[in-house]
Amino acid sequence: MEKTKENVFGDGKKQKAGRVVEKPTNPMVTPLLNDLYQFTMAYAYWKAGKQSERSVFDLYFRKNPFGGEYTIFAGLEECIKFLANFTLTDQEIDFVRHSLPCCEEAFCDYLRGLDCSDIEVYAISEGSVVFPKVPLLRIEGPVAVVQLLETPFLNLINYASLVATNAARHRFVAGKSKLLLEFGARRAQGPDGAISASKYCYLGGFDATSNVAAGRLFGIPLRGTHSHAFVSSFMSLDEIVDKALRSSDGKTTCEDFVSLVQTCLSKIQSSALSGIFSETNKSELAAFTSYALAFPSAFLALVDTYDVMKSGIPNFCAVALALNELGYKAVGIRLDSGDLAYLSTEARKFFCGVERELNVSDFGKMIITASNDLNEETVDALNKQGHEVDAFGIGTNLVTCYSQAALGCVFKLVEINKQPRIKLSEDVTKVSIPCKKRTYRLFGKEGYPLVDIMTGENEPPPKVGERLLCRHPFNESKRAYVVPQRVEELLKCYWRGNAGEAREELEPLKEIRSRCIKQLENMRPDHMRRLNPTPYKVSVSAELYDFIHNLWLNEAPVGELH
Template sequence: MAAKSNGQVSKVLDGPINPMVTPLLTDLYQFTMAYAYWKAGKHNERAVFDLYFRKNPFGGETKSISSENRCLLRVRMDSLIILEELTVLMLKFMLCKRDQLFSRRFPLLRVEGPIAVVQLLETPFLNLINYASLVATNAARHRFVAGESKMLLEFGLRRAQGPDGGIGASRYCYMGGFHATSNVAAGKLFGIPLRGTHSHAFVSSFMSPDEIIDKSLHSSDKRSTCEDFVSLAQTWLNKIQWSNSLNDTYDVMRSGIPNFCAVALALNDLGYKAAGIRLDSGDLAYLSSEARKIFCIIEKEFGVPGFGKMVITASNDLNEETLDALNKQGHEVDAFGIGTYVVTCYAQAALGCVFKLVEINNQPRIKLSEDVTKVSIPCKKRSYRLYGKEGYPLVDIMTGENEPPPKVGERILCRHPFNESKRAPRWSNRRSATIKDIRERCISQLAKMRPEPHEETKLNPTPYKVSVSAKLYDFIHSYGSMRHPWGCSESL
């Protein structure tokens, strides 16, 4: 929020990227409560809220998040003054280290300020962070399964949850490690590389090559002109169809591949390089392998260097499971176009981040519940990630705000055995980064995690340990055992 400690906002903030993000993008009950705080004379009481999730998404054990400062920061401060009686005093935002991998129960965001104001921010924060984090996580998981050498293209706009569901998804997929999107609006807004192919309608709009009126094509160096490029391609098609080496692949040869090869070879004659093919149905493992064989035979038979490395893109309702199945079967796909499953987060359509009061007027607050996962951790806290000697994170630990930080090489009591602390990321206010920086940090954070085969990750992920310091543990247990004085642990 770029708020200085003296309570002045350090610069005028731009408006949100999405104009639908207005001060009214909140739940009615936030206004009801802000009004009630004011009626009770409590609206300026200093409150601390933590934003965190209780359960890892997609059954995973770690989670990538685009904490999306830009998005968050662009909630305009001045427009928060909704009720005449409310003035925005100091709001202190403690964003966790940006683009960090988060573990459950660890605050992604801590917001401190007058209770009425912070209360109003609950819904927009949750709305903006939940979806962003979920999609970035989902994208990172798809990238992990596809493998680092594969190109991942996000093709989800048409199946996304509305315009913003589409534009947001493109942005967060890129942050999570995708390489490009088909979404032109997202490309323009965020500078994400654009990629695309063509649809069936384009092919079927032509009845015959005779429909092409201007058949001429300049060579790539502009020095010569082929007057009838269509005939050139047809000549190549005949050569391919009469080739003995290609007879074995009769089935695939009946499909669009020979047409593509003929055009690619004709283009090659004029100094151009064809971009590649997309397989959008059928047995993608088999078809990609057959296509690769054909490309390699053509490279050899017609002496076209590099033709065997033609890019093969595959699409058709791909997701983590189908990518994994393709890997097991063996395939020759270079790039995957992924739509519905990545943008809608089909496997888990929502992340359940919550925003809980942990302190008011320096007094701790806890949410009690019979369901232990719903009990909140009170107090202002600090978070650390402890690394083992091998360089992999071993455990995350929360301490009280005023406890001394863990020291490298010094033992620290967690709920788990001692570990050596190598590096301890701390709360920090940072300035905004480019979308590329975010993407790279996300990828490098993931690379730091101890590698595990996908199968294990999916079925029986090694639990990543989250813990609290001995002091905080004692406090929670003594404080949590007291009931709220009004005897009400559930909201009415």
């Protein structure tokens, strides 16, 4: 996404060492999108003369969401865009000054000069499958500046990764062959929730979105037809004034498409298919006919405004048959209520009946889209029951991550002035892993990832074919030898201040999406299953293990028994 074109808001970009990085997608992502305490701390560091002390922070999460054993990492591009354009305007500085309990003028000068030219960010590639405790980002730089990145980074990564993971889980349960459409704009948590959801659901394996802004910003395919209101806005066929429709090949014009539709409806009514319905709703027929006149080559109708089988399906078929006579192929239907397994099956039977009785080839292959409060569980239940749905439109549950609305990424100091730091806690899962680290993914014979391992920065990397001890970071007895068949270093440099040339390019969304899909396919199936998945192993080297536990003993207070 590093290109020269302007972003949609016509904003400029900041030039860094010959490479241009666009501004964040949302103009509200500024250094003030921050907790006040990042500024109070910056002031306190500055007062103590500590503001430039070199520090290393890890950004990671502690637990996979949705009861699963994997997470998709997303949001990196927006973080890099944020720091590439990090600067405080005079008005922003003025606001910060007035927000602090006290503030010397010289601190404002310090803020005025701040940017991320002295920051280094190593990260796992966006779209990767990731696991708890392993740093997604390692951020190094002057402590006051790095802390100012904490809140924006967490904000940009937490939801992005959560919703991308949710999308991947929906894809997993729906299967590869189904079309997955994100329909969440109206229920998302705010405008940005909607636009981010569209982006990261696409990244996580969805095929398209209904959100026009997201389609425009990210090049995501768009989908959408009409609503119930469109259907009920019509009263009768008499409303349709312009009834002419040119044939698909442009050679003839049907002067009265409305009559043609009515003829087709009569054909159905007088065929063997007539059993299940008598009179269909005429305002619905008018709406469908109108919609087909507007989009003869892309006719897709919402068929449940009145009654799916008694009205919607026969009306749809009448219009689809009329289109067929003019050389067009209707796309299909959308079901937005009721028993989707039953209705999709009945609809399919009806379409196949039309194909058979009225001799219309491929009519049975109409695309059936379903879209009523769907989520992982309902899609799974539909699969178990059997259905004829080809495409799922998923909104609320997907974009708000209804079953778990937040991911808990944290941002922890692991080193300052070359001194390792550890955050202790009575809850062992909350103890941080100290030191500036490297991380590797080790692959086994069958090509699956076996284990992620963290090492100290200066340890030699694991080698293919060489036996290596992988230790659980906190549980002494959990250890395993691994002979990796392939070793992949996970953290790559995505930002190195002024030395722009020495870092990874930001990738187009489609490439990130491909990585995600490919890595998911390459996971051992027992990690991926919905019920009781096997945890993927995350480990530290023997050397790092010893180091952590020595430091722990040094830092922990010794209790006194009285």
